[in-house]
Amino acid sequence: MVSQPEPAKEPAVNSSLQLMIMLLIICIVLAILGLNAWSMLASYQRDIRETEENATNLALSLSRQAEDTFLQVDITLRDLAERIENSSDDPASLVPLQEIMKTKNENLPQVLGIFFYGNTGKWLATSSGEANPTGDNSDRAYFRYHQTHDTVEMHIDNVVKSRSTGQFIIPVSRRINNADGSFRGVLLATVAVDYFKQYYGYFSLSQNDVLSLLIADGHVLYGRPYMDRVMGKDMSVSPLFKRYLADSTFGTATFISALDGIERIYGYARLKRYPLVVAAGYDKADRIKQWRNDSIGHAIGSLMLIMIICALGYVIIRQVREGMVTQYELVKVRNQLMQLNSNLEMMAMIDGLTGLSNRRFFDLSLDEHLRQAFMHKRPLALILLDVDYFKNYNDRYGHVAGDICLQNVGDILRHLPGRKNDVVARYGGEEFAIILPDTDIHTALTVAENIVHLVRQRRIPHESSQLPSGVVTISAGVFAAIPTTADEDKRHMIAHADKALYLAKSSGRDCAKISQI
Numbered sequence: 001m002v003s004q005p006e007p008a009k010e011p012a013v014n015s016s017l018q019l020m021i022m023l024l025i026i027c028i029v030l031a032i033l034g035l036n037a038w039s040m041l042a043s044y045q046r047d048i049r050e051t052e053e054n055a056t057n058l059a060l061s062l063s064r065q066a067e068d069t070f071l072q073v074d075i076t077l078r079d080l081a082e083r084i085e086n087s088s089d090d091p092a093s094l095v096p097l098q099e100i101m102k103t104k105n106e107n108l109p110q111v112l113g114i115f116f117y118g119n120t121g122k123w124l125a126t127s128s129g130e131a132n133p134t135g136d137n138s139d140r141a142y143f144r145y146h147q148t149h150d151t152v153e154m155h156i157d158n159v160v161k162s163r164s165t166g167q168f169i170i171p172v173s174r175r176i177n178n179a180d181g182s183f184r185g186v187l188l189a190t191v192a193v194d195y196f197k198q199y200y201g202y203f204s205l206s207q208n209d210v211l212s213l214l215i216a217d218g219h220v221l222y223g224r225p226y227m228d229r230v231m232g233k234d235m236s237v238s239p240l241f242k243r244y245l246a247d248s249t250f251g252t253a254t255f256i257s258a259l260d261g262i263e264r265i266y267g268y269a270r271l272k273r274y275p276l277v278v279a280a281g282y283d284k285a286d287r288i289k290q291w292r293n294d295s296i297g298h299a300i301g302s303l304m305l306i307m308i309i310c311a312l313g314y315v316i317i318r319q320v321r322e323g324m325v326t327q328y329e330l331v332k333v334r335n336q337l338m339q340l341n342s343n344l345e346m347m348a349m350i351d352g353l354t355g356l357s358n359r360r361f362f363d364l365s366l367d368e369h370l371r372q373a374f375m376h377k378r379p380l381a382l383i384l385l386d387v388d389y390f391k392n393y394n395d396r397y398g399h400v401a402g403d404i405c406l407q408n409v410g411d412i413l414r415h416l417p418g419r420k421n422d423v424v425a426r427y428g429g430e431e432f433a434i435i436l437p438d439t440d441i442h443t444a445l446t447v448a449e450n451i452v453h454l455v456r457q458r459r460i461p462h463e464s465s466q467l468p469s470g471v472v473t474i475s476a477g478v479f480a481a482i483p484t485t486a487d488e489d490k491r492h493m494i495a496h497a498d499k500a501l502y503l504a505k506s507s508g509r510d511c512a513k514i515s516q517i
């Protein structure tokens, strides 16, 4: 069957591609942000860890230095104490001792002076050789300590101002006993606070970083940089003493200093031999600032990358959108052309005067129906119709009226109660043709006779007709057959129908006749 072309559907603008590109860009941006955040967090944790390690290492190194410093003093005092305890109470015996004290003092840069006080606090011998005859050190804390404590181990006391030099000193002392173990006096070495000040000054630290040397009971011997504020201060309430030193001899801890309210990352170490503690604290905010400064370049780079990706994404989405709009326009134009083409094809298939299918459509349809009938072994019928005495009609009423007459006949044929697959066409001039698929000769004859009857019934006046009715009539030739070959000759079928039409004409017109094979 010849079918009319269907109009193409308009394609919907497909936005899923844009959505996918946008999703891809969002994923990339999120991945960059995530990686960046992860890398910044990792570098922050690494920096903090490194600071903790540095603080611990520094504290351990300072504890080693303090240990060595006091060990030298300890050995010296032990040696001198032995000498004193082996000497008599005779003041003359102290003269060579003073010489030895002097020599030993010269070999100890951290020691300002060495002193021997009697059991009343009186000055008996000094490394400088100038014993103050009226001097009395019995009020000093270290003196009172030894008075009341039997131990002969070295004692380190709180920082005091030296009575001989006016400098801040760390008193390092030993108890001297008589042969019977009673208190004979105190041997003292004054360690210069400046010695530690100088040594701790070698380290390059930022403004709020601290280094401290403390007695294990929490009293500060030296603290950089707040020497005046912290010297001698009791820091035993600090988390360092309360919590951390209670659990370990060295390590790291982060807490807010009770002294200045600054949070620091501390490294701490307790000395092995002496009741001393060293702490090194790095200002945490300063380290975070350094980390931020290091990370900012990285963050700016990532931000620029994100901006470039977004810009590229925008350009791609725009191009895709433009491409799709162009494609949409092209499809639209194509559809319009197809519609136009379809209309033209329709026009090429329709007879302009009657609105019925034209001869071209009839030919194509007959070919198709013959193929179908052969395939299904079903009969196919053809009716040819011809207006009787139409030349006379034209002559009598004119060609315009003749056209109207043909339109009226066409109208009758168009409104026949036929089937969907029936083809009614204007065959040419005043001739019409009807293809009836799956129809035998008898049924086709009945259809033809009905048409003849309908035209007559319309009672279109035809005074020039040779028939007595005086109205327009038609004659019909009918043929039907089951095609025997795939290419059943179309002309053979038309010839038979035409023969039947001739028979109808010659039989007096206004009737339908069949042609038998």
Ligand SMILES: Nc1nc2c(ncn2[C@@H]2O[C@H](COP(=O)(O)OP(=O)(O)OP(=O)(O)O)[C@@H](O)[C@H]2O)c(=O)[nH]1
Pocket (backbone or CB within 6 Å): 386, 387, 388, 389, 390, 391, 392, 394, 398, 399, 400, 401, 402, 403, 406, 428, 429, 430, 505
């Ligand atoms: N008005 C009009 N006349 C047409 C048209 N096509 C063919 N004709 C005329 O139809 C007439 C056909 O005449 P004939 O073939 O002699 O047949 P007839 O006069 O109908 O006689 P029979 O067929 O023997 O009954 C001719 O005069 C054609 O000019 C058309 O489209 N319009």
